[in-house]
Amino acid sequence: xxxxxxxxxxxxxxxxxxxxxxxxxxxxxxxxxxxxxxxxxxxxxxxxxxxxxxxxxxxxxxxxxxxxxxxxxx
Amino acid sequence: xxxxxxxxxxxxxxxxxxxxxxxxxxxxxxxxxxxxxxxxxxxxxxxxxxxxxxxxxxxxxxxxxxxxxxxxxxxxxxxxxxxxxxxxxxxxxxxxxxxxxxxxxxxxxxxxxxxxxxxxxxxxxxxxxxxxxxxxxxxxxxxxxxxxxxxxxxxxxxxxxxxxxxxxxxxxxxxxxxxxxxxxxxxxxxxxxxxxxxxxxxxxxxxxxxxxxxxxxxxxxxxxxxxxxxxxxxxxxxxxxxxxxxxxxxxxxxxxxxxxxxxxxxxxxxxxxxxxxxxxxxxxxxxxxxxxxxxxxxxxxxxxxxxxxxxxxxxxxxxxxxxxxxxxxxxxxxxxxxxxxxxxxxxxxxxxxxxxxxxxxxxxxxxxxxxxxxxxxxxxxxxxxxxxxxxxxx
Ligand code: SF4
Numbered sequence: 001x002x003x004x005x006x007x008x009x010x011x012x013x014x015x016x017x018x019x020x021x022x023x024x025x026x027x028x029x030x031x032x033x034x035x036x037x038x039x040x041x042x043x044x045x046x047x048x049x050x051x052x053x054x055x056x057x058x059x060x061x062x063x064x065x066x067x068x069x070x071x072x073x074x
Numbered sequence: 075x076x077x078x079x080x081x082x083x084x085x086x087x088x089x090x091x092x093x094x095x096x097x098x099x100x101x102x103x104x105x106x107x108x109x110x111x112x113x114x115x116x117x118x119x120x121x122x123x124x125x126x127x128x129x130x131x132x133x134x135x136x137x138x139x140x141x142x143x144x145x146x147x148x149x150x151x152x153x154x155x156x157x158x159x160x161x162x163x164x165x166x167x168x169x170x171x172x173x174x175x176x177x178x179x180x181x182x183x184x185x186x187x188x189x190x191x192x193x194x195x196x197x198x199x200x201x202x203x204x205x206x207x208x209x210x211x212x213x214x215x216x217x218x219x220x221x222x223x224x225x226x227x228x229x230x231x232x233x234x235x236x237x238x239x240x241x242x243x244x245x246x247x248x249x250x251x252x253x254x255x256x257x258x259x260x261x262x263x264x265x266x267x268x269x270x271x272x273x274x275x276x277x278x279x280x281x282x283x284x285x286x287x288x289x290x291x292x293x294x295x296x297x298x299x300x301x302x303x304x305x306x307x308x309x310x311x312x313x314x315x316x317x318x319x320x321x322x323x324x325x326x327x328x329x330x331x332x333x334x335x336x337x338x339x340x341x342x343x344x345x346x347x348x349x350x351x352x353x354x355x356x357x358x359x360x361x362x363x364x365x366x367x368x369x370x371x372x373x374x375x376x377x378x379x380x381x382x383x384x385x386x387x388x389x390x391x392x393x394x395x396x397x398x399x400x401x402x403x404x405x406x407x408x409x410x411x412x413x414x415x416x417x418x419x420x421x422x423x424x425x426x427x428x429x430x431x432x433x434x435x436x437x438x439x440x441x442x443x444x445x446x447x448x449x450x451x452x453x454x455x456x457x458x459x460x461x462x463x464x465x466x467x468x
Contacts, residue, residue, distance in 0.1 A: 003113070004220070004278045004304075006078035024076050031197060033227045034343045043078060045281060045334055048166065048217075049195025050224045053281045053340055055078055059333040067087045067307050070094040070314060 004047035006055055009040055021046060078333070082305030083121070091310040092126040099317050105131045106269050107316055108406055110253055111276040112139030112434025113304045119443035121306035131313065135439075137252055137361055137404035138276060140217045141168045141432035145358045147390035148245055149174040152214045155243065155385060156180070156188035162206060164199040165214035167192045168432045171425060175392045196228035203232070203240040212381045213242045220278040222246040222370065223343035226350040229372065229379045241381040244372050247357065249279045250287045251368035256405060257295045259362075270406070272316040274309065275301035277331050284339025288327045296325045303331040350376050360394065360428060361404030398427035403436050410440040417441060 007021035007028070017033045021044065031050045032038055044051035099105060109115055115135045118124060124133055137143050149172055156163045163180070170181045170192060184190040189209075193199050196213060203211035215225045225242060232240045253273065275288055280301045288299045298319035302312035312330040319326060329335055350373060357369030372380040381387065394401060398420070399413035410416050410429065420426035422438050429435035433442070 004281075006076070008077070031195070031224070031227065034223050034340065034346070036342050045278065047220055047278060048224050049197055050227070052220065052223075052278065052343070053334050056333050060078055060081075063303075063308075063311070063330065063333060064081055064087075067084075067091060067311055070091050070311065 004045045004052060006043050007046045009038055009042050009044060009051075012038065012040065019051065021051070079305065082303065082307045084307065087307055088121075088126060088310060091307065091314060095126075095131065095310065095314050095317060096128050098314065098321070099128055099131055100321060101128070101130060103130065103320075104269070104271075105317055105320060106134050106271050107131065107274060107313060108134040108136045108256075108270045108272070109274040109302075109309075110136040110138040110249065111274070111279070112142065112432065112436075113277060114274050114302065114309060115139070115436055115439050116434050117304050117306055117309055119439040122443070123306055123309055126310065127313065131317065134270060134406040135403070135436040136256065136406055137359070138218070138249065138279075139429070139432050139434040139436075140221070140247065141172060142400060142404060142428045142435045143247065143252075143359045143361060144169075144172070144216055144245060144428065145360045146174055146392040146394060147358065149180070150178075150390050150392050151387050152180065152243060153178055153183055153188075155212055155214075155381070155387070156183050156190055158210070158385070160208075161210045161212055161385075162189045162191060162202060163212050163214055164191045164193045164202055166194075166216070169214060169216060172428050172431050173395060173426060196224045200228055200231060200235075200237065200240065203237050204235075207239060209239060210384075211240050212385075213240070214245070215242050216245045216247075218247060218249050218276070218279045219282045219347075220276075222347050222351070223282060223340075226346045229350050229376055230346065232379055233376065238378075241379050241384050242372060243381040243387065244351070244370060246351070246370045247359065248368050248370070249276055249283070250291070251365055252359065252362060253288075254291055254295075255359075255362050255365045255368070257291060257297070259405060270297065271320050272298040272300070274312055274316070275299045275327070275329075277302060277304045277308075277334070280329075280331065280335045280339065282340050282343050285327050285329050285335055285337050286339070292325050292327045298325045299327045301327070301329045301331050301335050303334070349373075358391070359404075361401035395426050400427040400429045400437070403429055410437040413437070 007023040011020040019032045035051045043055040199213040292299045300312040300315045351370040354369040354371045402408040425431045429437040
C-alpha cells in the first residue's frame with residue numbers, strides 16, 4: 001500500500017500535469033500535480049500513480065558514502 | 075539495474091553495516107526499535123535484516139499499515155454502499171480481501187454481483203466517473219499522509235470539471251497521532267511491558283509531512299527517531315543511528331532518508347490536502363481504539379464530494395474476528411506467532427484478519443518470509459499485560 005518506486009521522467013505534458021516515467025524497462029503515465037519544477041531526466045518517487053517528491057542525486061550519493069564509512073569506524 | 079534501488083540493497087555494504095552495528099551496540103543492553111511503518115516491516119522480513127543484527131537488537135512491528143488499522147465497521151460501510159445498485163465502488167487492490175463482518179469482503183460481494191472496481195490511482199476513479207455519468211462513482215480512500223494528497227488532487231479535479239457523480243469515502247489517517255497514541259498507551263507508559271527504545275520514522279509519509287512533526291514527541295517522550303528509507307541498507311544504517319543515539323542518551327529526530335525527505339516536506343502537497351480536508355475529531359483505529367484528531371475528513375466547502383454526506387453513511391462499531399490478535403500485534407504487544415490462528419486457519423490465501431491481507435501486515439510478513447526462522451530462534455521478550463477495556467476485540 002505504501003509502496004513507492006523511484007522512476008525517471010522521460011516526457012512531460014504541462015497542460016494535463018501528467019508525465020511519462022520509466023521504471024527500469026517499464027513506462028508509465030503519472031500525475032505530477034504534487035511536485036514542483038520537475039524536468040526531464042529527474043528521478044521522482046512514484047506512489048499510486050503520482051510523483052510524490054524528487055530524489056536528490058547528491059543526497060543519495062552521500063547516504064551511500066555513509067554506508068561504506070560505517071564499516072571503518074573504530 | 076534500477077537506480078536508487080539496487081545500490082541500496084548491496085550485500086557487501088550490508089555486511090559492513092552489520093559488523094558496525096555489532097561493534098557499536100552494547101551487549102549489556104537491549105535495543106527494542108519500533109518500525110512504525112509496514113513498508114519497513116516488509117523490508118526487514120524480505121531481506122532478513124533481523125538476521126544481520128546482534129541478539130540484543132530487536133525490531134518491534136508497529137501499526138503503520140493502513141489496511142491493517144482500518145476498523146471493520148468502515149469496510150462494512152463500504153460493502154453497504156455497494157448494495158446500492160447505482161453505485162460503482164472504486165478502491166485500491168489491498169482492500170479487496172480484508173475480512174468484514176459476517177465473513178464478507180469486497181471481493182466476495184463483487185463475486186455476488188456488486189460493482190466493485192480495483193483501481194491503481196485516483197485518476198482511474200475519475201475516469202470511471204467520466205465514463206459512467208448515470209452511475210454514482212465512490213472512491214473508497216484509505217492511507218496515511220503518503221496516499222492522501224492523490225485523493226485531494228482528485229477531489230479538486232472533480233470540482234474543476236464539474237463531475238457531479240464522483241465522491242470519496244474518506245478514511246485517511248495521520249501518522250504522528252498514532253505514534254503518540256502508542257507512546258501514551260498504558261502498556262508502554264506505565265507497565266513497561268513493551269519497551270520501545272527508539273523509532274524508525276516512515277519513509278514516504280515523511281516525504282510529504284517532513285521530519286519536523288516528529289520533533290515534538292522525540293522531545294516529549296524522550297525517544298530517538300530516525301527517518302529511514304525503505305531499502306534494507308537504509309533500515310540498517312538507521313538502526314545504527316538509533317543505537318548511537320541510545321548509547322549517547324540522546325533523543326533527537328535524525329534523517330537517514332535525505333535523498334527524499336526534508337524538514338519541511340512537500341509543501342505543495344500539504345497545501346492541497348489542507349485546502350480539501352480537515353481534522354476529524356475522532357477516528358477508530360483497529361488496535362488503538364478511538365484516537366482523537368488522528369484522521370481527516372472532507373471540508374464543508376467540498377461537501378458535495380463527501381460520500382459520507384451524500385449517502386448518509388452510518389457509524390458502525392463492529393467487533394473484530396474472534397481469535398484474531400491483530401489489535402495487539404498492531405500495538406507491538408504480541409507477535410503473529412502468538413496468534414492461535416496463524417498459519418493454520420489464517421494464511422494469506424484465506425486471511426482471517428487484516429494483518430494477513432496486506433504484504434505490509436506483520437502476519438503476512440511473518441508468513442511469507444520469516445515463519446520458520448522465527449520459530450527456531452528465540453522470540454522477542456515482550457510479555458503482554460492485558461488491560462481490561464483497552465482492546466476492543468475478543
Ligand atoms: S494470524 Fe490472522 S487471525 Fe491471527 S492475528 Fe494475524 S491476521 Fe489475525
